Amino acid sequence: xxxxxxxxxxxxxxxxxxxxxxxxxxxxxxxxxxxxxxxxxxxxxxxxxxxxxxxxxxxxxxxxxxxxxxxxxxxxxxxxxxxxxxxxxxxxxxxxxxxxxxxxxxxxxxxxxxxxxxxxxxxxxxxxxxxxxxxxxxxxxxxxxxxxxxxxxxxxxxxxxxxxxxxxxxxxxxxxxxxxxxxxxxxxxxxxxxxxxxxxxxxxxxxxxxxxxxxxxxxxxxxxxxxxxxxxxxxxxxxxxxxxxxxxxxxxxxxxxxxxxxxxxxxxxxxxxxxxxxxxxxxxxxxxxxxxxxxxxxxxxxxxxxxxxxxxxxxxxxxxxxxxxxxxxxxxxxxxxxxxxxxxxxxxxxxxxxxxxxxxxxxxxxxxxxxxxxxxxxxxxxxxxxxxxxxxxxxxxxxxxxxxxxxxxxxxxxxxxxxxxxxxxxxxxxxxxxxxxxxxxxxxxxxxxxxxxxxxxxxxxxxxxxxxxxxxxxxxxxxxx
Amino acid sequence: xxxxxxxxxxxxxxxxxxxxxxxxxxxxxxxxxxxxxxxxxxxxxxxxxxxxxxxxxxxxxxxxxxxxxxxxxxxxxxxxxxxxxxxxxxxxxxxxxxxxxxx
Numbered sequence: 001x002x003x004x005x006x007x008x009x010x011x012x013x014x015x016x017x018x019x020x021x022x023x024x025x026x027x028x029x030x031x032x033x034x035x036x037x038x039x040x041x042x043x044x045x046x047x048x049x050x051x052x053x054x055x056x057x058x059x060x061x062x063x064x065x066x067x068x069x070x071x072x073x074x075x076x077x078x079x080x081x082x083x084x085x086x087x088x089x090x091x092x093x094x095x096x097x098x099x100x101x102x103x104x105x106x107x108x109x110x111x112x113x114x115x116x117x118x119x120x121x122x123x124x125x126x127x128x129x130x131x132x133x134x135x136x137x138x139x140x141x142x143x144x145x146x147x148x149x150x151x152x153x154x155x156x157x158x159x160x161x162x163x164x165x166x167x168x169x170x171x172x173x174x175x176x177x178x179x180x181x182x183x184x185x186x187x188x189x190x191x192x193x194x195x196x197x198x199x200x201x202x203x204x205x206x207x208x209x210x211x212x213x214x215x216x217x218x219x220x221x222x223x224x225x226x227x228x229x230x231x232x233x234x235x236x237x238x239x240x241x242x243x244x245x246x247x248x249x250x251x252x253x254x255x256x257x258x259x260x261x262x263x264x265x266x267x268x269x270x271x272x273x274x275x276x277x278x279x280x281x282x283x284x285x286x287x288x289x290x291x292x293x294x295x296x297x298x299x300x301x302x303x304x305x306x307x308x309x310x311x312x313x314x315x316x317x318x319x320x321x322x323x324x325x326x327x328x329x330x331x332x333x334x335x336x337x338x339x340x341x342x343x344x345x346x347x348x349x350x351x352x353x354x355x356x357x358x359x360x361x362x363x364x365x366x367x368x369x370x371x372x373x374x375x376x377x378x379x380x381x382x383x384x385x386x387x388x389x390x391x392x393x394x395x396x397x398x399x400x401x402x403x404x405x406x407x408x409x410x411x412x413x414x415x416x417x418x419x420x421x422x423x424x425x426x427x428x429x430x431x432x433x434x435x436x437x438x439x440x441x442x443x444x445x446x447x448x449x450x451x452x453x454x455x456x457x458x459x460x461x462x463x464x465x466x467x468x469x470x471x472x473x474x475x476x477x478x479x480x481x
Numbered sequence: 482x483x484x485x486x487x488x489x490x491x492x493x494x495x496x497x498x499x500x501x502x503x504x505x506x507x508x509x510x511x512x513x514x515x516x517x518x519x520x521x522x523x524x525x526x527x528x529x530x531x532x533x534x535x536x537x538x539x540x541x542x543x544x545x546x547x548x549x550x551x552x553x554x555x556x557x558x559x560x561x562x563x564x565x566x567x568x569x570x571x572x573x574x575x576x577x578x579x580x581x582x583x584x
Contacts, residue, residue: 098561231549303522314497321498323576328567334581339500347505354493355513359520361496367524375526377534413515 004214006070006164007221010111013069014062020053020069020113027071027115031162039137040156042076043084044116052113065111066221072107073157073166076117077124078209079198080104083114087200088122088132088150090344092326101198102230103167103209110225115163118153122346123317124169124202126150127177127418130409131348138405139182140477141443145402148178148418151212155182158212159477165222166212171203172305173397173422175210176434180397180446183436183475185219185463186212188422190453191429192237194223195230203312204235206305206426215473216435216463220244223456237454247457248464253287255462257449258390263298267417269400271440276396279437279447282469283394283462291390295382298424300375302416305423307359307372314356317349351412380428387452392462395421397434397446425450433459436472444472483514 003009012018028046035041049071056062056069074080077087079097081104086092104114121131129152130136137152139145140160147156151168155178158166168175170188179186187210194209201207211222227241257280264273280290322328322341329340345353359368386393399420408415425432430450437447447466451459467473485493490506490513501509563569568577 095565098557098565297526300523300526303520306516307520307523318498323566323568323578324562325565331579333583334579335498337579338498342498343500345499350494350497350499350501350505351509351512351516353497353499354490354509355516355520357493357497358513358517368520371523371526372520374528374531375523377531378526378528381530412512413519416516416519 004161004164006067006213006218009070009164010066010068013056014065018069020056021050023069024049024053024071024113024115027163030160031116034140034160034162037138037143038140038156038160039135040118040153040160040162041073041116042086042088042119042134042153045083045114048083049113049115056111056113062111067107067165067225068111070112070165071115071163072112073116073118073154073163074104074114075120075151075154075166075168077120077169077200078103078167079200080114080117083117085117085200086134087124088120088134089346089349090133090327091320091341093133095326097198099198102195102232103226104198106225112165112225118151118157118166120153121150122349123200123313124150124171124174125313125348125352127173127415128403128408129153129178130405131346133346136405139402141183142402144404145443146181146405148181148398148402150174151210152178154212155179155184155186158182158184158214161214161476164214165218168210168212169199170208170210170426171206171309172426173419175212176397176422176432176446176448177418179212179434180436180448181402181444183444183472183477184212184214185216185436185473186210186434187219187223187456187459188425188432189223189227189456190431192235193241193431193454193456194226195233195236197230197232201316203309204316205312206309216460216467217245217248219463220248220460223460242457244457244460247461250461251287252283252462252465255288255392256390257283257288257290258293258386258393259290260295260298260393260395261292263295264395267399267420268396269440272396272398272400272445275438275440275445276447279466280394282466286465286469288462290394293386293390293393295379295386295424297375297379297382301379301424301427302420304372304375304379305419305427306416307368308376308427310352310356311360311369312356314353314360317353348412376427379424383424383428383430383450391451391458393450395448397421397448401440401443401445421448429453431456431459433463435463435466437466437470438472483511484517485510485514
């Protein structure tokens with residue numbers, strides 16, 4: 001197992017105290033040892049990674065590369081040139097993109113080594129990684145539990161220190177929720193903070209690439225590399241990001257933390273509630289104050305999210321027709337080819353495509369899709385109003401700890417409720433961070449902090465202060481669980 | 482009682498270019514009905530506080546430059562792009578598909 005600290009790896013490789021090849025080999029050994037049981041990776045690109053590490057070691061000009069030699073796992077819905085990219089689906093099995101996502105180019109320019117592609121729910125649709133066509137991933141804290149999803153593989157990779165960093169993607173909590181269930185840090189950036197070019201689309205008004213790390217300082221480092229303008233994504237913000245590391249040690253004295261207590265009344269596991277309340281005590285001891293706030297439309301966030309996400313997915317996944325890439329069914333007619341190819345979708349994707357089609361269809365568009373977008377705007381107004389009185393909003397990330405494999409996979413509504421605290425930030429376009437804040441029944445619990453648009457720096461500052469006063473982020477799952 | 486019959490599901494599937502088995506259609510009829518009933522909660526929301534808007538909430542900053550000169554720039558390698566398709570003809574640069582008319 002290599003150091004969990006990406007900054008330390010980068011520094012040591014830059015100073016030639018460690019070789020990138022040795023770091024890469026150590027990561028590959030850990031993956032080889034743990035992945036068979038946990039199924040975090042769909043593809044391990046050992047030869048490619050080692051070749052790149054050798055090039056890093058041969059590079060003499062290395063000073064300004066913040067992730068030099070750092071291995072990173074990448075969710076398999078992010079395009080990597082020439083490297084198998086499936087989005088967890090048989091529809092893209094065998095697909096090798098002809099281009100890199102912008103985030104991959106930025107990682108490689110920063111000296112990072114993409115070591116493999118991680119497992120995920122098919123096309124990022126899910127909260128447990130059980131809807132992957134390549135089998136579920138398993139929670140390293142309890143192998144009979146899910147790691148959460150849809151970025152479950154990436155969360156597992158960091159939780160077990162197969163890699164110190166990973167990329168996931170967010171649409172409704174798919175970085176934060178698995179981060180919480182696996183005991184690592186995960187961030188959903190403000191919509192538009194990180195380029196979506198090369199992120200396989202699910203719901204285009206909410207999708208964002210999101211980083212995972214074992215600690216907040218590394219999360220800030222990774223965000224700094226990923227964030228920034230991109231002419232190839234017209235929804236990407238035009239302004240350069242601030243220096244996230246500069247404010248990490250500023251503390252939380254005087255900060256106001258809003259807690260929407262009326263929204264937390266239902267369905268919250270008692271052990272999760274207890275850990276959450278203790279985390280608020282820690283922040284108050286550090287000088288922050290807590291304020292009860294009301295988000296009146298938060299109770300409608302999950303149905304709103306379901307409508308918007310399904311509608312946009314039904315449009316985005318229309319491109320999987322076997323014509324230009326991916327699997328192609330043999331058929332005598334074009335329509336037969338379409339149907340045969342799209343029969344490869346899993347059941348969750350099919351459900352969402354059909355309902356998405358329904359809510360966009362004539363006679364139903366106003367009642368569902370338009371109405372959902374209007375409720376979405378009201379939810380954003382709730383947050384804007386709350387942020388007049390508070391600086392961050394705190395909730396548990398997930399209402400429960402990791403649930404058993406198979407418990408919800410045939411009950412889609414129960415599965416959707418896993419995201420009840422996360423989807424609001426996606427709908428409102430706001431940044432949100434999850435950090436480990438304790439355990440309930442020996443399973444990790446996450447604290448979620450939501451901030452104003454573009455205020456990732458403040459979230460990371462609060463998370464860093466919380467880490468300085470606790471040790472949850474240092475605990476590792478037992479390798480023999 | 483689900484809002485969807487098996488025939489409704491088959492019609493939706495056809496719109497979404499999906500082909501379902503009988504068992505799938507039956508299972509989906511109940512599941513889609515349950516999810517739709519849940520989603521229908523949004524219709525209970527009072528919208529009087531809402532002001533009209535033309536953008537999706539959350540997209541607050543404009544892109545770096547909303548337009549660029551209409552000038553040729555490098556694009557993806559055509560061979561690589563065609564190589565990702567099962568039925569591409571690199572010589573002519575087309576994606577070949579089965580019969581369209583009367584298909």
